Amino acid sequence: MFIKIKKNLGISMQHNGIDKRHIVPVTSNFLLNLDQVAEASFYTLKAAKTHVDLEGREIELPMHTAVVHLQMSYLYALYTEDKAGRKGRMAERQFYKLFFRPENLDPYLELRGVIETQVANL
Template identity: 85%
Template sequence: MFIKIKKNSGISMQHNGIDKRHIVPVTSNFLLNLDQVAEASFYTLKETKISYDLEGHPIEFPMHTAVVHLQMSYLYALYTEDHNKRKGRMAERQYYKLFFRPENLDSYQELRQAIETQVANL
């Protein structure tokens, strides 16, 4: 199952293709394959978080901003040689963090519900 993240929907994103202190707004539609997700977590920020856009301007996320953290499977990983001066291959799993401001919680609930339809609660 794919989930479509729509552009200009008020969602901001962080992933390991950019520096960890940067967050970018979703400015184009993209699909995430839920079959490639190894771990998913849902949480809200307990305090205000300040990150930066790609031009270095601060972006403030208030308390109660909802976050969906998707850790992708090893098949969806970046393999590097000599990572941190060590020999061998290192698999760095890709991740996506999607940030939903408190005024945009409807989109968060919709995404969370779509993911949870594939979860068996025992």
């Protein structure tokens, strides 16, 4: 199953392809394959956090910003040389963090509902 993240919904994103202090607004539609997600977590920020956009401008995420953190499977990983310089390869799983400001919780609740339909609660 795919989920479509639509542009212009006020969603910001962070992923492995950018520095951890950066976040970017979602400016084009994209699809995520839920079959490739190994872990999903939902949480809210307990304190305001400051990040920067790609132009270096500060962006503050207020307290109670909702976050969907999708950790992808190892099949969807970047393989690099070991950071300590030893032989071998290290698998760095890709992730996507989607940030929904407190005034923009409808898309968050919709996305969370879709993901939770794929979950069996025992």
